[in-house]
Amino acid sequence: MSGDGGTGHQDAGVVQAQAVLSYFVRELTHAGTVRLAAPDGDGGWVNEYPPPVRRLDVVEPGRPVAVHLYARRRGVRRCVLPLGDFDASRATADQARADAEEYAAALEAEGIAPVPAASGGGGTHVWSGCTEGFTLRTAQRIARAAKRLWVTFDGSPLTNPQYGAGRPPGAPHRKGGHSRLTRHTIEEAVSLLGPRSARAEAYERLAVRLEAMAAARPALLQDGAEEETDPAADDHQEQAAEAGTVPRSILERGPVVRELVTDAHGHLRLNVRWRPLGDAALKGLCRRLLRWVDHDVQVHAVLRSMALAGWTHAEAFAVVRDAESSPALEWLRTRRTSADGPREPRTKDQTRALFDRKWRHACQDAARMPRRPEDDADRPPTGEVAAAVLDLMARMRAAGTARWARQSGPADAALLMALCWLMLVSGTTDVSADVRRLGVLAGYTPQTANTGLHRLIRDGWIAVTAEAERRAGRARRVTFATRHECTGHKRHVCAIYDATSQVTTGATGSDRSENAAPPPSLAPPVTDLPAYLRAVVTRQQADVWHEIGHHAARTLQAVTTARHPLSIPALLLATGYRRATVLKHVTTLESLGLVSTGRTRAGHLRVRAGQGSLYEAAEATGTAGRMARIAVDARVDHHCHLWQLAEEEWSALSHAEKCERGRRRGPDQMVLPGMSPTARAYPRHPHPRTGTPEAGPMDHARAARIEAERINAPALLANALRLAKAGALIDPVRLTAEEPPAEPAQPRVRAVLPARQACPLCAADPGHPCVTSRGERAAGWHAARRQAARAALGTTTTPAAERAARPPRHRPPQHHTTVPAPRQHQRHVPAAPATTAGQLPLLGQEDPARHTDG
Known part of the structure; x- marks a missing residue:
């Protein structure tokens, strides 16, 4: 730190700083206000925000100071001291000096005298003056163009009208050194500014x-860098020129797959059926964003969800105006004026203009996203989907137990139930059959799910409506089939399309006492269908x-769905297995506590559901957590796969196109919020012949480790294990790394205590329990006393609250020596009050001595 404020000695840098600042004290309306540095706990200097403001005459020499670049002119903040700040930390000191010289040449070409100065930290400051001041919009235009031209240019001070400031020549730097003029003397600088x-x-x-200049040299941007957006950027950013354009990031998503129309006011909207926002969109809308979160990205995601749901411009803007219900859209209503300072509200016109631009971008982006079942205007209603699901379940039952008791039967039935669940959740019978997701829902690996899906298609249970597109990252879409062509495969079994055609099964035998009961019905009511499918x-x-x-x-399902204990012949009829197989299943399930057995008086075996849980049984067998890991692996x-598709697309580009796009980031580089994770280079093995790193075949194992770390796979696994332990459904696409919110504690309801009132029946004072005619403590409060308490407080108590307020029924031991009066005198003698040893702990208990008798 240059200068010594303790001895009064001032070096040349501090003298120059005070000379320059004294000019602002005399000439500018905002003069004499400087930003000071405050000492931290280690004795260093850190900047305070908002900055403390001091007069120049009270500034201690040797302290880092900065002058404001804006002043009020005719009631409006105008830039009177534009600063070109070229920071050496963005490149090198030589690059910063070269950029500063080019900027100074542009100033001189327009008749503006530049005053360059070395910042003291390796960078360069180019000062200039404008005593009448120019508008914030002009300053923002200069800053945006300069940032495109020179990578070392820092436009934050120039575009911050409230707190924008810079260290003048001669001011010391908080890390050492001081700013000094490089071309002019102090008198010349004061005159030129x-x-x-x-x-x-x-x-x-x-x-x-x-x-x-920036339009002529667009290639001067750094490779892979995007143009920065200033926090205090003007809302009116060439609206007319931008109205008919689409950002490049949206164009790269692909062609338009949804129809875009305009409403009566000329605003864009998607031609899809209106629906309410989903859980994820509502959660994002109600999220309170912290200052370091990219608000622009979050606002775009929320508005895109509204556009996908068929909302209009007016409906979305009504949500923006409601600040309480949309905390995530605060960026549209207010602007950030500093890194840590408060946000200032935007005007109504500014909010409307900014929202119009973001809504156009959201509609254009939503129109290019992959289609979903919700976007199909001709999709069947939810009631028809439930009817189709119930019809499939009836046809599965009509196919007979032998169809599902064969070797591949449980896998086929589980996949059909998983498809039914997806159809019921999505509200359409045309769903995406992703084998990774289906495998988790069915309880199998992706390979087994893929084989079973082909088998169901071959047998005619489901039909393919759209083939998979690996390049686009889309799985095949399937629906319920109504017909099929038989194949010559030896394991082919035709599907059943008529639920009334029952398949005759062989005799299963019966008990001596009674015939085997028929298996329970498989079709639950429509109202219970979602809960039934979730349980299955x-x-x-x-x-x-x-x-x-x-x-x-299958054996356990037959037992748990039955309304009464099943006999072994009934289980044979419900499952289609042989007697030895059923007995083996029952023995295994009983050892795990999933079923329990018993015998009737005639000695017949009966099987009923047990008290054990499936997760405890998995822990006993050592398989707990397997499906949770498979679900997390599916996410990874x-x-x-998306990363690999982006790598294949990059590899297909020509050399000229790759040079135009610039060098990509490395595979191990952190993905910041708002950046695309697929923009990084895919990890590769070293070249097999030359040994060049990242030049050989794709390293899929390393890519899996990188993506697992990026999406926080351990947290996803912990959430999946928590769901499995709680007996909840595990869906890979719905797994989240966030901790579940803690359930709020139930507020304790305070009962209205009758003891706070005198009893009109036994004349017990407040604070004393009721007594009987014998002078003994009553078993509970008298009804007259409870009624008096309710009338006094103007409230009514629930029976539970009254029971909570009553004293215990068991008489506690009495430690007082009060002797009841003789029987013949009790009707004339007032009841003796109980001592404190027999009282309940009452809230707000009053002193009995304050009350008089009767």
């Missing part, structure tokens, strides 16, 4: 010149079946 400063028109011409899918994806077999799951594989 004051009386001889340029007019506002010169800076208008400077903005035009820099914009033309949750049961079939349990980990214990990987040890004892999925055929045992999905992200790796």
Whole structure:
């Protein structure tokens, strides 16, 4: 730190700083206000925000100071001291000096005198003056163009009208050194920044010149870098020129797959059926964003969800105006004026203009996203979907138990139940059959799910409506089939399309006492269908079946769905297995506590559901957590697949196109919020012959490790294990790394205590329990006393609250020596009050001595 404020000695840098600042004290309305540095706990210097403001005469010499770049002119903040700040931390000191010289040449070309100075930290400051001041819009145009031209240019001070400031020549730096003039003397600098400063028109011409230079040299941006958006950027950013354009990031998503129309007011909207926002969109809308979160990205995601749901411009803007219901859209209503300072509200016109632009971008982006079942206007209603699901379940029952008791039967039935669940959740019978997701829902690996899906298509249970597109990252779409062509495969079994055609099964035998009861009905009521399917899918994806077999799951399902204990012949009829197989399943399930057995008086065996859970049974067999890991692996594989597709697209580009796009980031580089994770280079092995790193075949194992770390796979696994332990459904696409919110504690309801009132029946004082005619403590409060308490407080108590307020029924031991009066005198003697030893702990208990008798 240059300068010593303790001895009064001032070096040349501090003298120059005070000389320059004294000019601002005399000439500018905002003069004499400087930003000071405050000492931290280690004795260093850190900047305070908002900055403390001091007069120049009270500034301690040797302290880092900065002058404001804006002043009030005719009631409006105008830039009077434009600063070109070229920071060496963005490149090198030589690059910063070269950029500063080019900027100074542009100033001189428009008749503006530049005053360059070395910042003291390796960078360069180019000062200029405008005593009349120019508008914030002009300053923002200059800053945007300069940032495109020179990578070392820092436009934050120039575009911050409230707190924008810079260290003048001579001011010390908080890390050492001081700013010094490199071309002019202190007198020349004061003159050029004051009386001889340029007019506002010169800076208008400077903005035009820099914009033309930036348009002629667009390749000067760093490779892979995007143009920065200033927090205090003007809302009116060439709206007319931007109205008919689409950002490049949206164009790269692909062609338009949804129809875009305009409403009566000319605003864009998607031609889809209106629907309410989903859970994820509502959660994002109600999220309170922190200051370091990219608000622009979050606002775009929320508005895109509204556009996908068929909302209009007016409906979305009504949500923006409601600040309480849309905390995530605060960026549209207020603007950030500093890194840590408060946000200032935007005007109504500014909010409307900014929202119009973001809504156009959201509609254009939503129109290019992959289609979903919700976007199909001709999709069947939810009632028809439920009817189709119930019809499939009836046809599965009509196919007979032998169809599902064969070796591949449990896998086929589990996949059909998983498809039914997806159809019921999505509200359409045309769903995406992703084998990774289907495998988790069915309780199998993706390979087994893929084989079973082909088998169901071959047998005619489902039909393919759209083939998979690997390049686009889309799985095949399937629906219920109504017909099929038989194949010559030896394991082919035709599907059933008529639920009334029952398949005759062989005789299963019966008990001596009674015939076997028929199996329970498979079709639940429509109102119970979602809960039924959720229970079926949750049961079939349990980990214990990987040890004892999925055929045992069918036996357990038959037992749990029955309304009474089943006999062995009834289980044979319900499952289609042989007697030895059923007995083996029952023995295994009983050892795990999933079923219990008993015998009737005639000695017949009966099987009923047990008290054990599937997760405890999986822990006993050592398979707990297997489906949770498969679900997390499915998420990781999905992200790796998208990354691989982006790598294949990059590899197909020509050398000229790759040079135009610039160098990509490395595979191990962190993905910041708002950046695309697929923009990084895919990890590769070293070249097999030359050994060049990242030049050989794709390293899929390394890519999986990188993506697992990026999406926080351990947290996803913990959430999946928590769901499995709680007996909940595990869906890979719905897994989240966030901790579940803690359930709020139930507020304790305070009962209205009758003891706070005198009893009109036994004349017990407040604070004393009721007594009987014998002077003994009553078993509870008298009804007259409870009624008096309710009338006094103007409230009514629930029976539970009254029971909570009553004293215990068991008489506690009495430690007082009060002797009841003789029987013949009790009706004439008042009841003796109980002592404190027999009282209840009452809230707000009153002193009995304050009350008089009767």
